Amino acid sequence: MHPLAAMWDLDPDTIYLNHGSFGPSPRPVREAREAWTRRLEQQPMRFFCQTMEEDLWKTSETLAAFVGTQPDRLALVDNATIAMNIAAWSIPLQARDEILLTDHEYGAVRNIWNSRIQGTGAVIRTATIPLPVTDAQAVEAVVSQLTEHTRVVVVSHITSPTACCLPVAEICREAKARGIIVCVDGPHALAARDLRLDEMGCDFYCASCHKWLCAPFGSGFLWAHPRHHANLCVPLTSWGGSISGRPRTWQDRINWLGTRDPAPLLAIRDAVAFFSPDVLRQFRDHAHGLVAGVRQELLKIPGTGPFSTSNEEDFVCMVAIELPQPPDWKPGYHGKPDPLQIRLRDEFRIEAPVGSWGGRRYLRVSAHLYNTKAQMDLLVSAVRQCLAESIHAD
The missing domain is CATH 3.40.640.10 (Type I PLP-dependent aspartate aminotransferase-like (Major domain))
Structure with missing residues (x-):
């Protein structure tokens, strides 16, 4: 855990991986x-x-x-x-x-x-x-x-x-x-x-x-x-x-x-x-390390793939991963998120958006100073379980 993580008062029962949408402020x-x-x-x-x-x-x-x-x-x-x-x-x-x-x-x-x-x-x-x-x-x-x-x-x-x-x-x-x-x-x-x-x-x-x-x-x-x-x-x-x-x-x-x-x-x-120059550098290094690492692990799950880039230098604190599409899959929209996003939120207490672009389904992961590798590992485990069960159900 980064030493500055304590500056955020986030819900301890939620793994918040959506700073890219709504970024909470430090104390x-x-x-x-x-x-x-x-x-x-x-x-x-x-x-x-x-x-x-x-x-x-x-x-x-x-x-x-x-x-x-x-x-x-x-x-x-x-x-x-x-x-x-x-x-x-x-x-x-x-x-x-x-x-x-x-x-x-x-x-x-x-x-x-x-x-x-x-x-x-x-x-x-x-x-x-x-x-x-x-x-x-x-x-x-x-x-x-x-x-x-x-x-x-x-x-x-x-x-x-x-x-x-x-x-x-x-x-x-x-x-x-x-x-x-x-x-x-x-x-x-x-x-x-x-x-x-x-x-x-x-x-x-x-x-x-x-x-x-x-x-x-x-x-x-x-x-x-x-x-x-x-x-x-x-x-x-x-x-x-x-x-x-x-x-x-x-x-x-x-x-x-x-x-x-x-x-x-x-x-x-x-x-x-x-965000002094030193804290800004720490944020970028910490966040990039987390999203680069979780990207590598998510790409090991069958059916996933690179989405926006294959070059780690092209992203800093947010990355998107392509997800497989179940046969009955329909893109989510405002007010009705993708079923995987709902399950991550309700069952695993993970906030991470699942969206669609150009007919492709993706998971977007954000990281900031308050996030940890353990949280990313839990996301990977949850996504692997959900996708495996989806394939088995089909």
Whole structure:
């Protein structure tokens, strides 16, 4: 067990292997969030009207240093979904414009862009990226679908359903050469990879901070290139402007969206502080060792196979394994998970998502500092038993 595992207060009766979906915070971050809320409750007028904007700015400064940018290019938002909505509605569209997504994009992201094109005459196109894939193949899969009508490319940094790291800098470079806007969906890359947003070449970068960075739920950011600041459209209208008399900035339209508790956003700086360079290295090494090891063991089970990659350098803290499909298998969906996921949860007390992509069934395993090899061994044993019983039942 890693020495920092005690910083998390997880249910001791559950083996939690789904940090990639909902990442709980360590104790210092939770305490910081609670302290911000107490400060708000003690003197709301002072908090909202005098100190909040300065505190949000200080948080942006801390986060900017962590992700390789400047604080005036960041807006703090509740999650990547809000960030992507702002990006989508800030790009003018017209008839025949094309929005190119890959077939690995998160469902909510595809929904956002399907909503955005309504009434514009623009269309959604999809670039198919086969698995397993090399960087060169991923770039070619996207570039081959670019046309004179392509207005926007939407691409994940690390894909949610397939745990695949895509070469976003190279994709940005190809798009930029053609005058095409790029929106990067990056929740799974934050803290898992070193980010240099000013050097990436994208127009927008959207992320949630509650995943590998372990900031509170309800914390994220939008990075926007300065050329887009004047035209940013927030699809929720409120006061805007500065309530404390500070000079107007583009972030004002986002910072004040009505009365809310900004404690999760303000505690981002505490999450960054928790992940000192040494702790960040320990997290990556520990998590990678666990998921690489469990991947090797799961691949020994009959019927399983590599899913997104065969190269251990392509993943850090999350990996997907292909699973066999029973004859009567049907993909799970929101509200009705795969039967294996339900059995892992109810019988073995293991939280690990089982999903489908491109007609293929997979198990996705995440690891963080609180996870152990013993937990991974229990997962392997449970999956082996469930799959063997499934085959025997057929």
